[in-house]
Amino acid sequence: MDNLSAFQHLSDSHCLAFSIGYQTSSVTFYCKFEPKDLLNACNVLPKFKKGRIYSLKFATSELNAVLPILSKFINKSCSRETQVILTGEAARENVSNIQETLKNSLILRDYSLCLVTGFFLFLKNIRDERMTIDFLDHPKYVFVNPCVSYDQYLLVSWNGKINYFSVKSETEFEKIGHSFFDSDYLLGIARGLLDVENFDELLKLAKLSKSYIKLIYSGYEYPAEVELLKENRNILDSLDDRSYSGDRSEVAWNLLWTWLNNIGQLAAMYANLHHIDKVVFVEGSSNDSLCNDILDISFRFWSQNSSKPLFLRHEGYLSSIGALMKNLALVQQKDFNYSWEENFFLGTGMFGKEISFSGTKFMQMVLDSVGTTLTCCPLLADPETYSPDLQNIYVKDEYRAYWVRCMEGNTIKSTERMLNDTCDNIVKAMVSHYSQQMLSRLQLLKDIPFVFGNLSMRIILDTVDQCSKELGLIGIYQKIKTSESRLALGLFLERVNTLDKLPAPERHQELVTSVLIGNLFDWGSTEASALISSGKFGYKEAADTLPSRPWLYDDLDKWIERMDGPPHKKALIFVDNLGFDLIIGVLPFARELLIRGTKIILCSNREPVLNDVTHSELTKVMKQVASISTVFNEALTAGNLVLMEMSKSSCCVDLGFIDTQIAEACKDVDLLVIDGMGRGVHTNLNASFNVDSLFLSVVKDTWFASTLGGQWLSPICKYTPAM
Structure with missing residues (x-):
């Protein structure tokens, strides 16, 4: 489909950044993206236009096929010349070729500067970017928390030329070494001995060897090899048993191993010599996992297992994105300097399936501008150990x-x-x-x-949302949300008047129960949506359906006891679904806190996701509620109730990346309330906070509830005092 092709957006871009390596290359550009609205829902939905970065990685041998494709698309724009930036180890050798084909002038950028710029962009914006490797274990890839930082990095670039960079920050770095045994020497030997033309041919031949089958296949990916590998875990010692047999594949294997082992040995040496915290292998000659496996083995051996090297999921895109980031015209654009999020739907991912265009194969990475700057939530007790996801379904x-x-x-x-x-x-x-x-x-x-x-479910659900937005199917629940909100608003006054007549302990119990009842109205849950779509499931039926206590997580008594104490200063509340969940559940709960003297921040998504409430919808509802509720009217007028939007819209919430404005507003927050299964169960259920926290949700999936020790429609009321 045309709308899934990166190239159709190229004519809207006025800047193209190349990184040309000796084996692999990438091209990156920036454009604006606005989702189509095929369902005509935008008359009630907020319009949003995002900045987007496309980056395409390809074999350098395909450069002559890639350039005419790019020329065809960029020359559609006649308003002004497209600026072309060039960096990379093999940039200078390709200046005339690129210039003649694209018919544009070129700007050359320093490779190390672009590499480091791209490196820090990924570290700051992307979860699970860094990883360690152990191919004998499951999981093979262990991802590093983005909040973990090191004083100094050693970046190893091995895309033809082998270079070592000491990096302390985006502005403080230097090249500290290189290897003369680069890919030119490697392929020169390979051509003479094996009659292969390029690195990919050498790699394919090496993978036919018995040594490769014996030593490299991981037990997780290839179960038949598990027992063989367990018999001899000392990989490097077993290499001594091999001898030259005249087999071309064995020669290729030994040549490849020697070359990569040299890179890993020098990395260990430079790290030790310069007392560097962490080694990161970036921008290599191949996308194949075999090379990373050998580099990992080599470095650990020569460093005597003192540390594990790091690898990146997006290792081949760094320098071209870094080159784009150094474009002054783009830097002046507001959203270009904001935070970015990974597009799981459009990206090919690590070792994913290549996309093909005009017979040329590419790997693709797409970043969407969030529209603001994100930071780590200050309410987390320990950001460095925080993981948003309850279930790691890569492992299980x-x-x-x-x-x-x-x-x-x-x-x-x-x-x-x-x-x-x-x-x-x-x-x-x-x-x-x-x-x-x-x-x-x-x-x-x-x-x-x-x-x-x-x-995780966060990634799966975000992928679904990104797919629907990309294809113009936004607002698919808009009619349902509008209808349910109208019904809920009609019940609001009756509900709060009933609650006001109850004594405190019973009132607090009913307020919590109301949130749980409202949370049953969740179109994102397959089993809940089956109930709601029957047409016979209203608020009364939901109240009758909610299981009686004790619940799956039942800290209700602890919460009621806490409410007998002094009021909280300020509460941060993440809301979930529009309709009964918000209006009959969360708002009466928030009203009680306001009456006690607690200031409140209500957080909702900027963009539509499932039947979750958006910021614009929340603003509209609060105006309606304030017109019939003195408590809300006074709170909004006095600034004791503030509505804030989350720019990274999702039915889950990763507290490692929240809006800076929300983080700043958290300075005097002493209560965190999270409503819903996505934000409070799939994510954050096991997180620790330095403030009181209350999680309210209903697990609306029978199998999922069973893994937590519950059953279908298992309520969760989890209250945890500040750490």
């Missing part, structure tokens, strides 16, 4: 199989619902395409569960 095969199967069923049902709701043939075609794309993407996540880091 059973969990992954279930959730992928569940989401496949969800995709099919939501597709049927959308097809039944429209007579427009264009919309029908796009809905069918949505189904195909999502099922394909779910299969990718099942087959390669580390493709975007530690696979």
